[in-house]
Amino acid sequence: MLLLVKLIGIITVGMGIIFLLSPKTMKQFMLLWEKGRRLYIGCILRILIGIIFLLAASQSRLVGVIVTLGILLIISGGIILILGLDRGKAILKWWYGRSLLVLRSISLIPIAIGVLILYSI
Numbered sequence: 001m002l003l004l005v006k007l008i009g010i011i012t013v014g015m016g017i018i019f020l021l022s023p024k025t026m027k028q029f030m031l032l033w034e035k036g037r038r039l040y041i042g043c044i045l046r047i048l049i050g051i052i053f054l055l056a057a058s059q060s061r062l063v064g065v066i067v068t069l070g071i072l073l074i075i076s077g078g079i080i081l082i083l084g085l086d087r088g089k090a091i092l093k094w095w096y097g098r099s100l101l102v103l104r105s106i107s108l109i110p111i112a113i114g115v116l117i118l119y120s121i
Helices: 002-021 023-034 038-059 063-083 085-096 100-106 108-120
Strands: none
Touching: 002 023, 002 038, 002 100, 002 108, 023 038, 023 085, 023 100, 038 063, 038 085, 063 085, 063 108, 100 108
């Protein structure tokens, strides 16, 4: 289970670095999730990753960090499901309209979270 969490941390850092270097890639990524009902797939993925974090937390170095991230992932996936497809897509469109500088700044968040995950395992 820890290996899976470590892989998620590596992917998170990698995506953050890609988005930092190319914010246009982040916009393309947002457009990918906006099509059809793909946003629901993202919600389910968040919830599943949150569950994986909770299951792996007892084996990690910083249990509280992994538990907190797991709970936040489950809550965020649930909130998007509750908001519905139209509101979720509206939020994506709002983020899509932000400047490249803002998107670059936001890309620092997944880098920091990914590093925190890797340190906690």
